[in-house]
Amino acid sequence: MVRGGYGIFYDAFPGQIVDSLAGNAPNVSFYVVGGGYYAPAETTGPGSLFALASNSNAAFVQGFPQGITLQQLQTSDPFFAPPGFTYTPNDIHVPYYQKWSLEVEKAFGANTSLTVGYIGNHGNHETAQYNAVNAYDPAGYAGLPTAALDPRFNVVAGAYNNGISNYSALTAQIVHRYSSGQFGFNYTYSHALDEISNGGFSQFSSTSFGASNTSITNPQLPYNLRANYASADYDLRQNLNFNYVWELPLKKLTLGHGPDALLKGWQVAGATFWRTGLPFTATDGITSGGLSSTGYGATVFATATGTGPTSQTCSGVSRATTTCLNTSAFALSPTAFGNVGRNGLRGPDYWGNDFSLMKFIKIPKWEKAQFAVGAQFYNLFNHANFDMPVGNVGSSSFGSIVKTVSGPTTPYGVGLGADASPRLVQLKAQFTF
DSSP, X not given: OEEXXXXXXXXXXXXXXXXXXXXXXXXXXXXXXXXXXXXXXXOOSTTSHHHHHHHHHHHHHHHGGGTOOHHHHHHXXXXXXXXXXXXXXXXXXXXXXXXXXXXXXXXXXXXXEEEEEEEEEEEEEEEEEETTTTOOOTTOOBTSOSSXXXXXXXXXXXXXXXXXXXXXXXXXXXXXXXXXEEEEEEEEEEEXXXXXXXXXXXXXXXXXXXXXXXXXXXOSXXXXXXXXXXXXXXXOSXXXXXXXXXXOOHHHHTTTOSOHHHHSOEEEEEEXXXXXXXXXXOBOHHHHHHHGGGTOOSOOBOEEOSSSOSOEEOTTOOSTTOBOSOGGGEEOOSSBOOOSOTTOEEOOOEEEEEEEEEEEEEOTTOTTOEEEEEEEEEXXXXXXXXXXXXXXXXXXXXXXXXXXXXXXXXXXXXXXXXXXXXXXXXXXXXEEO
């Protein structure tokens, strides 16, 4: 059997853009001081950051209707800091995607099938945020002007719809069914590319939520989005999984002897999965932080030293605190933007096993009802899987593995902050009818 298709799909307009526009001063009573957002009511003392934010906010809100200038505000309040601002171009397009696929399926007898396919898509008019359009550096940082284009504001973010993405994948699937269960084998070789994943609004990974690195959400160069084009944050070059369900033939092993209630209804199931590591970027957090006070809201990349390759991988890591990168190949970028490129590094591979043992008990005189009890094992072999190493060259932990990661299937979910990386055992009882 051969099947394929082509289609164009439109995505919803990102609501976060409207939220950002609604948050522009003077619409909300929040102000930027020292790089953080503080509510005016949160004061802890006359000289606190909260108090400074409150004073700046009050001066701005009162003076804005009268057309007060930045110089006047800074004269009346020496600690006044210009606010941030978000804008959009006049012509906004809804993101859309072209998708195409081709699959060939071959049956081998009545119970086995092989499917091989190709899947591709191309995204257009994807959201991209330019968070450095008002950036400057009085000391003359290469690539930035020495004065702000508009000194009335600090970080100015342009929310554009000029991002693109591409995805190509080869897939193979084998499924075999038999009288007491089935097993399946799936393999995907793929490549996902973009300039900014998830539109820059929702990071794929973030140190704020316990990850080793934060995804790049803006162009490093203030006006050059295409320079960010590289593997997407969620690019998994290879992904393999094997799954099975088997009803244990205990009745056959006892040659038909023994009670059915005891010997029948035992089922084992499980999955084994492996994937290559996720990409990340070597960044310069020190320089990024220094430029944040002069309108630069993006991330500066590291600079190649020429002493080693800047495309490296951490596959085969077996323990934490391991330095799995050639750190001498990277350096800070104190005078000019880094040249290593986005997502040029790869974290460790992931490998895991889940397993369950269940006993199903049919309820007499109730045709489809049954009760089941058993146990589920997540990360059956207690295998340690590690997060990508720290990518900030300004950190003393640069290049080092510092934490484990949870599996894709856990009883706690995947985004709630629970440590689900070790072996987990869950007792289970269920009633179906």
